[in-house]
Each structure stands twice: as C-alpha cells, then as structure tokens.
Amino acid sequence: MDLSGIARLDLNLLVPLEALLRERSVTRAAARLGLGQPALSASLAKLRRHFHDDLLQRVGNSYVLTPLAVQLSHRLTYALEAIGQVFDDQIPFDPSEVDREFTLLASDFATATIGGAIADLLHHTAPHAQLRMSRFDLNSVMLGRTDLVEAVDGLVLPHGFVSGLPYVDVFSDRWMAIVSSNNLTVGDRLTDEDVTKLSWVVTYRDAAISSAAEWSLRLHGIEVTASIVVDSFLVLPALVADSNRAAFIESRLVPRAVAAGDVRAVELPGERSPLVEALWWHPSRTDDPAHTWFRAVVVEAGRLVSDSR
Structure with missing residues (x-):
C-alpha cells in the first residue's frame, strides 16, 4: 500500500x-x-x-x-x-472472520469427550477456524513450565495438577474401574481387598504423580499395585481384557471401553471425589477477545456433553 x-x-x-x-x-x-x-x-x-x-x-x-x-x-x-x-482498544470481534488454529493440550480422554463438540461449535460459528488437540507432558506441566501453556490456547486438565493459572471448569465426571469380562473373582463393586489383589494398569503416573482415584484410595490406606503405566486412557481396554488386571477409568469412557469388548465396568469402594476437568490458560491471553470467545466455546462444549448424558 x-x-x-x-x-x-x-x-x-x-x-x-x-x-x-x-x-x-x-x-x-x-x-x-x-x-x-x-x-x-x-x-x-x-x-x-x-x-x-x-x-x-x-x-x-x-x-x-x-x-x-x-x-x-x-x-x-x-x-x-x-x-x-x-484506535479502539476493544476492537469488535467477529468469529465468522476468524481464520486461525486454536490449540489445546489435552489427554485422549478429554479429547474424546469434548473434542467433537468443540469442533462442531467452531464449524457453526467460525467456519474458517481449525482445532488442534495435542498430548502433553504432565511432568513438565507440574514443574511449572508455563512456557508450554503460553505457546497454546489452553490446557484441559483436572484440578490438582496445576496451579497459579487462570481457569474455568468445563465438565465433571467420576472414577470407575474396568476388569476383564471373564474375571469372576470380583463383583460389580470392588472391595478394599479386591483393589490390593488386582494388578493395575494406571495412566500418567510416576513417583510424584498419580490419578485422583489412586490418591483417594491411598488416603484410606488402600495401595494400588501398578504393573503397566501408559499415557493414554483409550488403550486401557486392550490391556485389561483377558487378564487379571484392572484400570481406573472415567465413567464417560465406560461405554466406549465396553464396546471395545471383553471388559466390564465395576464401581470403586467407598465414595470418590468427582473429577473436574478445567481449561487452564496463560494469563497473557485473559483479555484477548479471540481467546475470551474461544474459552466460551470450550465451556459450551462441556455443557453440551454434560446435558447429553
């Protein structure tokens, strides 16, 4: 020009x-x-x-x-x-004119739960926008690597793993377990003894990290013996089927796990605290009109999947 x-x-x-x-x-x-x-x-x-x-x-x-x-x-x-x-610091934001990629770091559980709903909302309100949902290194997140969050639009993760970042709750779930369909040694609800005798497939675990379900059992003096550690929830049925193994799983994934075959869902002993998945983001994005709108899209996606249950 x-x-x-x-x-x-x-x-x-x-x-x-x-x-x-x-x-x-x-x-x-x-x-x-x-x-x-x-x-x-x-x-x-x-x-x-x-x-x-x-x-x-x-x-x-x-x-x-x-x-x-x-x-x-x-x-x-x-x-x-x-x-x-x-010269207006509040430039009107029009989603229909957005032509960019929104990136979220999320587990495959979160991706499977709300990824489709987010993509559908984007398609209807911002048809030129794209969604990317990528895996993350939980250790790096817990070490306070805020640069990882700064480079993306947000992190979908339950409470208890990250602090010091702004967030908004997206959806909630509860923990259950899956065992092999031919494992007749346990009923529809595990006992404390069942938990200690079973060999467990656990997710996103190391010396400093374990799931909320594990922590809750540990607080009641129930220890979990892990034989396999994976960074994926969707592979759990394949690792549990036709074995004496069990795995903690979110209830929203139970139908998918059972449909995969050769596993059944069982309740955990006692009362478990709900699992609340939240969207966390870098403070520098809080007042960005595009990011404010995208956060609302993610929250609406969480509402839609919650209402569909």
Missing part, C-alpha cells in the same frame, strides 16, 4: 469536515466541537483549498452542500468509523 499520499494529508481536518457537512453551519459545527468560530473557519478554508470546492454554498440565509460535499459526507461516515476502530 502506497501511503505517500496519506502522509501529506492533514488528517486533523476529518473531524471538522464531518461536523461542517453535518451541521451545514460554521457556527453550529464550532459549538458542537467546542471550538471557536475563527478556528473552524480556518479549517473550512483549508478544506476548500484541498478539494478546490466550496463544500458549503450560501443559498439565502442558509448553506447547502455542493455535489462533492454530498459524496464526501457518505464516505466520511465509514472513514471515521474505521479510524475509530483502529
């Missing part, structure tokens, strides 16, 4: 021009702008020299717009609105 012509213009004349054309009177335009009449008369003289046109012509005791001034009055409305938006 060649801005050399614009650079030579006195853009301070735009506001006086709009007032003069609207009021069709130097006196009324000056009063509207809070300026003295001589100052506005000087602006009108500059405008007449620039356009080589009177702009305002006296007819009897009043002024009328010249044909050029009529054309300018229509252009001015759009020009001043556009300039106002440039």
Whole structure:
C-alpha cells in the first residue's frame, strides 16, 4: 500500500469536515466541537483549498452542500468509523472472520469427550477456524513450565495438577474401574481387598504423580499395585481384557471401553471425589477477545456433553 499520499494529508481536518457537512453551519459545527468560530473557519478554508470546492454554498440565509460535499459526507461516515476502530482498544470481534488454529493440550480422554463438540461449535460459528488437540507432558506441566501453556490456547486438565493459572471448569465426571469380562473373582463393586489383589494398569503416573482415584484410595490406606503405566486412557481396554488386571477409568469412557469388548465396568469402594476437568490458560491471553470467545466455546462444549448424558 502506497501511503505517500496519506502522509501529506492533514488528517486533523476529518473531524471538522464531518461536523461542517453535518451541521451545514460554521457556527453550529464550532459549538458542537467546542471550538471557536475563527478556528473552524480556518479549517473550512483549508478544506476548500484541498478539494478546490466550496463544500458549503450560501443559498439565502442558509448553506447547502455542493455535489462533492454530498459524496464526501457518505464516505466520511465509514472513514471515521474505521479510524475509530483502529484506535479502539476493544476492537469488535467477529468469529465468522476468524481464520486461525486454536490449540489445546489435552489427554485422549478429554479429547474424546469434548473434542467433537468443540469442533462442531467452531464449524457453526467460525467456519474458517481449525482445532488442534495435542498430548502433553504432565511432568513438565507440574514443574511449572508455563512456557508450554503460553505457546497454546489452553490446557484441559483436572484440578490438582496445576496451579497459579487462570481457569474455568468445563465438565465433571467420576472414577470407575474396568476388569476383564471373564474375571469372576470380583463383583460389580470392588472391595478394599479386591483393589490390593488386582494388578493395575494406571495412566500418567510416576513417583510424584498419580490419578485422583489412586490418591483417594491411598488416603484410606488402600495401595494400588501398578504393573503397566501408559499415557493414554483409550488403550486401557486392550490391556485389561483377558487378564487379571484392572484400570481406573472415567465413567464417560465406560461405554466406549465396553464396546471395545471383553471388559466390564465395576464401581470403586467407598465414595470418590468427582473429577473436574478445567481449561487452564496463560494469563497473557485473559483479555484477548479471540481467546475470551474461544474459552466460551470450550465451556459450551462441556455443557453440551454434560446435558447429553
């Protein structure tokens, strides 16, 4: 874009021009702008020299717009609105004009639960936007690697793993377990003894990390013996089927797990605290209009999957 012509213009004349054309009177335009009449008369003289046109012509005791001034009055409305938006720190956000990729770090459980709902909402409200849901390194998140969150639009993770970041709750679930369909040594609800005797497939676990279900059992003196550790919930049925193993699983994944075959769902002993999945984001994105809108989309996706149960 060649801005050399614009650079030579006195853009301070735009506001006086709009007032003069609207009021069709130097006196009324000056009063509207809070300026003295001589100052506005000087602006009108500059405008007449620039356009080589009177702009305002006296007819009897009043002024009328010249044909050029009529054309300018229509252009001015759009020009001043556009300039106002440039300097407005609250630029209107239109989702339909979004053409970018939104990235979330999430487990395969969260992706399977709300990924489709988020994508559907984006398709209807921001058809040019894309969604990327990627896996994350939980150890890095717990070590406070805020740079990981800063580089994406958010992290979908239950409470208890991260702190110091703004968040909004998205959906809740509860913990259950799956065992092999041919494991007849346990009933529909595990006992404390069952938990200790079974060999467990656990997710996202190391010396410092374990699931909320494990922590809850441990607080009641029940220890879990892990034989396999995986960073995926969707592979649990394959590792439990036709074995003496068991796995903690979110209740929303139970139908998918049972449909995979050769496993059945059982209740855990005692009462478990609910699992609350939240969207966490870097503070620098809090006031970004696009991110504010996207957070609302994620929350709405959580509401939709909750209502569908």
